[in-house]
Amino acid sequence: xxxxxxxxxxxxxxxxxxxxxxxxxxxxxxxxxxxxxxxxxxxxxxxxxxxxxxxxxxxxxxxxxxxxxxxxxxxxxxxxxxxxxxxxxxxxxxxxxxxxxxxxxxxxxxxxxxxxxxxxxxxxxxxxxxxxxxxxxxxxxxxxxxxxxxx
Numbered sequence: 001x002x003x004x005x006x007x008x009x010x011x012x013x014x015x016x017x018x019x020x021x022x023x024x025x026x027x028x029x030x031x032x033x034x035x036x037x038x039x040x041x042x043x044x045x046x047x048x049x050x051x052x053x054x055x056x057x058x059x060x061x062x063x064x065x066x067x068x069x070x071x072x073x074x075x076x077x078x079x080x081x082x083x084x085x086x087x088x089x090x091x092x093x094x095x096x097x098x099x100x101x102x103x104x105x106x107x108x109x110x111x112x113x114x115x116x117x118x119x120x121x122x123x124x125x126x127x128x129x130x131x132x133x134x135x136x137x138x139x140x141x142x143x144x145x146x147x148x149x150x151x
Contacts, residue, residue: 006051009034011146013042017052018143060106062113063135067099068127075126076100086120088112099131110134 006014009032016028029039046052070079076094083092083103091104103121107113113134121130 006146010042010046010051013039014046014051014146017043018146060108062107062109063138064105064107064113065133065135066103066105066117066121067095067131067133068101068103068121069098069129069131070100070126071128072126073100079124079126082124082126083121086116088116088120 012032013028016023016031025039025043026036029036032039043052068079068083070076080092080101083089083101086105088105088107089103090106093102094100095102105113105116107116113132117130117132121127
């Protein structure tokens with residue numbers, strides 16, 4: 001996320017959106033004591049600056065994390081570009097330890113996961129091997145608490 005200056009109203013808007021991303025803008029405007037037009041402008045600014053990155057729908061039964069080891073570290077950039085083309089992958093991280101890249105993906109079922117691994121990830125030329133961990137149940141999830149951001 002790029003460094004963005006957030007004032008008290010921006011933080012208040014974000015707190016409402018974190019609690020309920022579908023909260024009507026006019027309701028947020030009333031709670032913040034500003035106009036509906038101002039809310040739209042502020043949310044557009046937060047979206048354009050990368051503070052807001054969309055929303056998430058939960059329609060998949062399988063969540064997995066896959067550690068990917070590359071054949072050659074010089075293939076890192078092209079491998080990541082090809083991983084971006086796999087729609088099931090929602091996150092990719094450069095990591096330390098075993099492997100080079102850690103991806104998080106969502107699939108409809110285990111069959112879908114297997115196809116994604118064999119027909120997608122393992123067909124990428126730079127990929128040497130993978131290690132998959134399937135999430136059995138999400139213990140908890142939370143948004144980052146923005147109270148620590150200075151005014």
